[in-house]
Amino acid sequence: MNYLWHILVMISIYAILAASLNLVTGYSGLLSLCHAAFYGIGAYVTTLLMMRAGFGFLPAMALGAALTALISLAIAIPSLRLRGDYFVLATLGFQVIIFGVLYNWVSLTQGPYGIPGIPIPVILGIPVDTVFRYALLSGALAVACLVMIRAVARSPFGRLLRAVRDDEIAAAALGKNVPRIKITVFALGAAFAAVPGALFAGYMRFIDPTSFTLAEAIFILSIVVIGGAGSLAGPVLGAAFMVLLPEALRFLQMPDAVAANMRQIIYGLLLVVLMRFRPQGFLGKYGFE
Amino acid sequence: MNVMNERPALNSPIQPEDFPERSPLLRVENVHAGYGKKEVLQGVTLSLAPGEIVAVIGANGAGKSTLLKVVAGLIKPAAGRVIFRGEDITNLPTYRRARGGIAYLIQGGAVFPSLSVGDHLELGRAAARRGGRVSCGVLPFPALEDRASSAAGLFSGGQRQALASATILSTEPALLLADEPSAGLAPAAAAELLATLAAASRERGLPVLWVEQRVADVLPLADRAVLLRSGLVAAETSSPGDWLDGETLAHLTFGRGA
Numbered sequence A: 001m002n003y004l005w006h007i008l009v010m011i012s013i014y015a016i017l018a019a020s021l022n023l024v025t026g027y028s029g030l031l032s033l034c035h036a037a038f039y040g041i042g043a044y045v046t047t048l049l050m051m052r053a054g055f056g057f058l059p060a061m062a063l064g065a066a067l068t069a070l071i072s073l074a075i076a077i078p079s080l081r082l083r084g085d086y087f088v089l090a091t092l093g094f095q096v097i098i099f100g101v102l103y104n105w106v107s108l109t110q111g112p113y114g115i116p117g118i119p120i121p122v123i124l125g126i127p128v129d130t131v132f133r134y135a136l137l138s139g140a141l142a143v144a145c146l147v148m149i150r151a152v153a154r155s156p157f158g159r160l161l162r163a164v165r166d167d168e169i170a171a172a173a174l175g176k177n178v179p180r181i182k183i184t185v186f187a188l189g190a191a192f193a194a195v196p197g198a199l200f201a202g203y204m205r206f207i208d209p210t211s212f213t214l215a216e217a218i219f220i221l222s223i224v225v226i227g228g229a230g231s232l233a234g235p236v237l238g239a240a241f242m243v244l245l246p247e248a249l250r251f252l253q254m255p256d257a258v259a260a261n262m263r264q265i266i267y268g269l270l271l272v273v274l275m276r277f278r279p280q281g282f283l284g285k286y287g288f289e
Numbered sequence B: 001m002n003v004m005n006e007r008p009a010l011n012s013p014i015q016p017e018d019f020p021e022r023s024p025l026l027r028v029e030n031v032h033a034g035y036g037k038k039e040v041l042q043g044v045t046l047s048l049a050p051g052e053i054v055a056v057i058g059a060n061g062a063g064k065s066t067l068l069k070v071v072a073g074l075i076k077p078a079a080g081r082v083i084f085r086g087e088d089i090t091n092l093p094t095y096r097r098a099r100g101g102i103a104y105l106i107q108g109g110a111v112f113p114s115l116s117v118g119d120h121l122e123l124g125r126a127a128a129r130r131g132g133r134v135s136c137g138v139l140p141f142p143a144l145e146d147r148a149s150s151a152a153g154l155f156s157g158g159q160r161q162a163l164a165s166a167t168i169l170s171t172e173p174a175l176l177l178a179d180e181p182s183a184g185l186a187p188a189a190a191a192e193l194l195a196t197l198a199a200a201s202r203e204r205g206l207p208v209l210w211v212e213q214r215v216a217d218v219l220p221l222a223d224r225a226v227l228l229r230s231g232l233v234a235a236e237t238s239s240p241g242d243w244l245d246g247e248t249l250a251h252l253t254f255g256r257g258a
Helices: A002-027 A035-053 A056-080 A084-104 A131-154 A156-166 A168-174 A180-204 A212-226 A233-251 A256-277 B065-072 B093-099 B119-132 B157-170 B187-202 B215-221 B240-244 B246-254
Strands: B026-033 B038-048 B053-058 B077-086 B102-105 B175-179 B210-211 B224-229 B234-238
Touching: A002 A035, A002 A131, A002 A156, A002 A180, A002 A212, A002 A233, A035 A056, A035 A084, A035 A180, A035 A212, A056 A084, A056 A131, A056 A180, A084 A212, A131 A156, A131 A180, A156 A168, A156 A180, A156 B119, A168 A180, A168 A256, A168 B093, A168 B102, A212 A233, A212 A256, A233 A256, B026 B065, B038 B065, B038 B234, B053 B065, B053 B215, B065 B102, B065 B175, B093 B102, B093 B119, B102 B157, B119 B157, B157 B187, B187 B210, B187 B215, B215 B240, B224 B240, B234 B240, B240 B246
Parallel strands: B053 B210, B053 B224, B102 B175, B175 B210
Antiparallel strands: B026 B038, B026 B077, B224 B234
């Protein structure tokens, strides 16, 4: 049974990550390769606030979200004036820098050794000390984040985001301050990405930089694309698919010697086939152009 | 076609005689502009009076669209000034100009494919509010009837262009920059779109700087016409109808005898 609750925790974490990136990439059309950096900043800030400043889990998470949004401005303000491809490269650079900082700022992050012994989150006096309880906590936070993200997407601001994605010049011609809209949504996406960071840290009770690499950023982006960019339920479905698929492949009867590699190959192949026959993802209305 | 007759006099049309000292609404002064090292406009000067519809014509590459982009703020001129309502706006970004009432209708009419007609008009109304204006929200375009909730991405070319025009009009602009709103349409649809747009502008007293390849359709709708050739104003007329004769036009456009 714990196995199922574990999967629910992982799906919750990736659903929030994908839904927050979907605000940036799906609704606003900003392809970003540094979402794992914000995920990692959220995890480290929450951890350090809990361990060094004695904060509770939820206040540490909230502060972590605010700080992540602030740090995201450092990339957003200079690079969002760049066009398309150049912006993607700038986010890639930022992702590499953040990994480098987490890896090398040993006095703060303990670098490659990681931070062990992260305290168990305590919510309203109840320690979240079983996998079942953790599944409840992460499920509840996922629902809260998804409801908030849905409210943003359906608000007049959400309409602006889609307008900017569809045609920046036409949006500017309607009096919209396009760079400011992009910077705002980028910071908002970063703040939401800090929440699963906190969840991950409290769940694993150990973090190190290898959880927040470029490969992880690409994984989050694939969830968005597979689930359907710009749709509300897409990131949840995409997260469930990407978390469950490798699990499902475990049950295939394969000789032990090739099993691990075969799983990787089938996994990759399914993604290629999906993109060939359903490029807009499971639930998306519009593909990437 | 039936263009709304019973519109309330919220903002009565501005007439040239309201400005006794004949101060122009828009003045482009000796503008040089281009793309990178290529200078397309080589010192263009022109004015637009309140309520006036001015057709800008010329051959491909003469600088018509570039001129509109300079006024809209999409291209920064290398030299020269743009003055709107007596204020130098040369360094203002596009969105600030739009809030001030300069509406730019992008070539071929740009719409937001994932937004509905209602969303478009909501964006337009928000722009009007932001600029302290009231949008009447009338849709004078027959192509848009009964399409209020469809996504614009599913529209035909004619519907898209009508929607782009309707959205721009819903911002209740003080000046319309129209860059070939009929580009790519079949002749009958193009003529209808132009006539509707001109009628809606007249009815609002909205001045228009109108770039158009369909010279025969636009000249009869304009008060004045300006001909650009090689980045310069080569000719101007207050009776644009005179240019309708093909030989005159070929002579003006290409600078050779007919």
